[in-house]
Amino acid sequence: MPELPEVETARCLIADQALHRLIVDVDDSDTFVCRPHSPGEVRDALTGRTLTAAHRRGKAMWLETSGVGDSPGPDLGIHLGMSGRIVVTSKDGQAVEGGGPRRRDAQPRKAEWDRFTLTFADGGSLVLFDKRRLGRVQLNPDIDALGPDAATVTPAAEFRDLITKGSTAVKARLLDQSKIAGVGNLLADEILWKAKVSPLTRTGSLQRKDADRLYRALKAAVDSATAKGGVHTGDVIAARHPGGTCPRCGAEMRHGTVGGRSTWWCSREQVRGG
Numbered sequence: 001m002p003e004l005p006e007v008e009t010a011r012c013l014i015a016d017q018a019l020h021r022l023i024v025d026v027d028d029s030d031t032f033v034c035r036p037h038s039p040g041e042v043r044d045a046l047t048g049r050t051l052t053a054a055h056r057r058g059k060a061m062w063l064e065t066s067g068v069g070d071s072p073g074p075d076l077g078i079h080l081g082m083s084g085r086i087v088v089t090s091k092d093g094q095a096v097e098g099g100g101p102r103r104r105d106a107q108p109r110k111a112e113w114d115r116f117t118l119t120f121a122d123g124g125s126l127v128l129f130d131k132r133r134l135g136r137v138q139l140n141p142d143i144d145a146l147g148p149d150a151a152t153v154t155p156a157a158e159f160r161d162l163i164t165k166g167s168t169a170v171k172a173r174l175l176d177q178s179k180i181a182g183v184g185n186l187l188a189d190e191i192l193w194k195a196k197v198s199p200l201t202r203t204g205s206l207q208r209k210d211a212d213r214l215y216r217a218l219k220a221a222v223d224s225a226t227a228k229g230g231v232h233t234g235d236v237i238a239a240r241h242p243g244g245t246c247p248r249c250g251a252e253m254r255h256g257t258v259g260g261r262s263t264w265w266c267s268r269e270q271v272r273g274g
Helices: 004-017 041-046 157-164 170-175 185-195 208-228
Strands: 023-027 051-057 060-065 076-079 085-089 095-099 114-120 125-129 136-139 253-258 261-266
Touching (some): 004 051, 004 060, 004 085, 041 136, 170 185, 170 261, 185 208
Antiparallel strands (some): 023 114, 076 136, 085 125
């Protein structure tokens, strides 16, 4: 699933190549992806405008649009779902993609996998490509329920306050988007492995040194994944399978379910409460 680093890649692509291009048509006919809007509602709201800025908090991305006079245009929210990608085509037909990891697929690409399309006056386009149809497009999305972005959350008091309250498992807390926005399943395992903290450790039992180590691991994991193209590039990700061994100490990787998600950790270095 696209996590913060993948969504940031998509945001950067839009910011670099899709802003200030006049929108002349919108295909919003997929009523599931564009819910609760009826067909034509997003088209009517965006036609004749341009995208003016691209923002992200956690896994949520929204685009500002040009307004009329003193009235701003609507924001266009795009969520990549489990496997969505953004494809931006230039006026000369060159296409560039950003978002979830690009995988080889034996099936020929189908037109219906383009779930939402902005067509620009120069002949290019912006497309939400989503084979699994789990992405979402929405006007003026509500992001107020999201916590601070994992890439910009401040150290010391803010992060420690978010991560150490309550008695939930620390992995479940990392996955709680209302506390820290942007961390998904793979990134959480990478952070906990880097910090040598068990995913089962209760948040209330974390000491200050544990919280500070988690913060440093969060920053390192997010920065590395963003630079390398996605969370699948993490140091421990390739070891998340039966028979896998810790790439740091060689111990057996353990598996379980934490916070409702499949979880892997080092049997030696990530001891509960240690």
